[in-house]
Structure formats: structure tokens, C-alpha cells
Amino acid sequence: MAMSWHMMVEFEPPQLACVVSNANYSFGGLRAARECVIAIPASHLASLVVKVGNSSGCDTDKFAAFGLTKVPSASVKPFLIGECFANLECKVTDTRFVNKYNIFILAVLKAWINPAQQNRKTLHHHGYGKFVIDGRNIKLKSRAR
Amino acid sequence: MAMSWHMMVEFEPPQLACVVSNANYSFGGLRAARECVIAIPASHLASLVVKVGNSSGCDTDKFAAFGLTKVPSASVKPFLIGECFANLECKVTDTRFVNKYNIFILAVLKAWINPAQQNRKTLHHHGYGKFVIDGRNIKLKSRAR
Numbered sequence: 001m002a003m004s005w006h007m008m009v010e011f012e013p014p015q016l017a018c019v020v021s022n023a024n025y026s027f028g029g030l031r032a033a034r035e036c037v038i039a040i041p042a043s044h045l046a047s048l049v050v051k052v053g054n055s056s057g058c059d060t061d062k063f064a065a066f067g068l069t070k071v072p073s074a075s076v077k078p079f080l081i082g083e084c085f086a087n088l089e090c091k092v093t094d095t096r097f098v099n100k101y102n103i104f105i106l107a108v109l110k111a112w113i114n115p116a117q118q119n120r121k122t123l124h125h126h127g128y129g130k131f132v133i134d135g136r137n138i139k140l141k142s143r144a145r
Numbered sequence: 146m147a148m149s150w151h152m153m154v155e156f157e158p159p160q161l162a163c164v165v166s167n168a169n170y171s172f173g174g175l176r177a178a179r180e181c182v183i184a185i186p187a188s189h190l191a192s193l194v195v196k197v198g199n200s201s202g203c204d205t206d207k208f209a210a211f212g213l214t215k216v217p218s219a220s221v222k223p224f225l226i227g228e229c230f231a232n233l234e235c236k237v238t239d240t241r242f243v244n245k246y247n248i249f250i251l252a253v254l255k256a257w258i259n260p261a262q263q264n265r266k267t268l269h270h271h272g273y274g275k276f277v278i279d280g281r282n283i284k285l286k287s288r289a290r
Binding site for chain 2: 129
């Protein structure tokens, strides 16, 4: 599925939260399997992301339909997506917020990056097919480092 | 404070989740007052954001120290920040995830935008003073609209 609502929760051990609507086919799968891969597409994959988001796993094998490459994960059953520059193998660690908010808490077990992929500009979803693409990087002096 | 971990949770009524570390001075204030304003700075305010993030309300009046403009809110006690192009008046509606995850659930009571501010490119925090600034906008055909 295409997912846009997510955030960091903790650095170490790395945790994320994400919202997967109970209207999505993936919701049942995620709740049952308690694991997933979060694959991060660069901007050149934008139209593919929309296609993935506008179809459903209930009647479509999205890997086959959209020509995506299944790459075996190290620690979870779901596949990594070969076309994505980063992939996070995740385990659902807390489902107490699912019924009320559709919020899943995820532990990141392993993170992959494809060093050969030069374009790492990410997509930010503004809704209804609108996205903004990462632009300029800046580095400011910060107390943190 | 400067905050970078947040996500949408629901469209209607609008809800957000955010992570505010219990190491931050703002944590106690947010938990006690149960309301806040999320002010969204455009990219030209990046160095100001870092200054706000690298100081603490425990010994600094940040509005005064950084020359920020206090604008009265309509429904909460905290001020809007006049320099930010968007301001969200929020109420904390659920603190059950605070102790374990520092996650606050927020209802957005009112959203303000400054139509006079042309630059609405936002900042995405990559950590340690690194940010990426919004670049190009794209619009793809989506089933949603």
C-alpha cells in the first residue's frame, strides 16, 4: 500500500508510528501478521506510488501488476521493494492504539539502503495526487552536533 | 520548542499525533495545560527554528529573545507565532501514550493561514542541523479526486 501518515517515535531502539486506515485491505494483514516492510520511494517513482495507492491487494498482486522487484527480507516475511532506495523491516510492537486511532507502533529491526541509487529525493503527500518533492538540503550549526 | 516528530491521524475531525520528549521543558507544560499551538515555519525561518530548538523555555523567553510576534489564539491560551505562515490551535485529547512513548494525541480546533506570506516551503528535519527544503510541487492523476 501507499502510506503517508507516519512519524519517528524513538531513536534507540528505533521506533515508528504509522496510521493505516481500517478501510484499507492492508489493515487486516498488518494486524494479523504484526510485521511489515516500509519501502521508501524516490521522486521518480511518484506515478507508481499513486498507482499502488489507487489499487487494492484484495484483487491485485501489486508486485506483479506494477513490475516491482521482490527482495527477501532478513527478519520478516514481507519482501523489500527493490526499486526503493531504502527499506525498513518492521515488527508491530503495540496494537493498543489501533482500535481507536488506527495507529500502529513499529520497531525497526533492520534498515537497508541502496547506495547505487543516487536519487534519494523523497515525496511528501499533500493529498489528492498532489506531492511536493524534496528540494535543497541545508546544514545549520546546531547544538546537537 | 522546535518539533519534528508528528503525523496526521484523522481528517475529520482533524487529529494529529506528536512526540514531545520528556527531556524537553515543553513536555511538562504540554501535559499540564493540555493545549498548544503548532506553528509552521517556512524555509526562510530555518536558522530561527534551530535557535528555538537549541534553547530552553526554562531559562529563556523565546518570544522575546528571538523577536517572535505573539498573536492571540481564538480558542487556546498559547499564542500563535506571527512569523509562521500557518498556525494550528490544538487541544490534547489523549495522554494514554505519553508515559510509554511521549506521544500526544491532539485535536486541531482552529487552523490559521497567512495568505500574505508567499513562501510556504516547509522544512523537513534530518537531524543535527540538517534539513531538506520543499522543492517542486507535482500533481498526478489520483482516484481520490
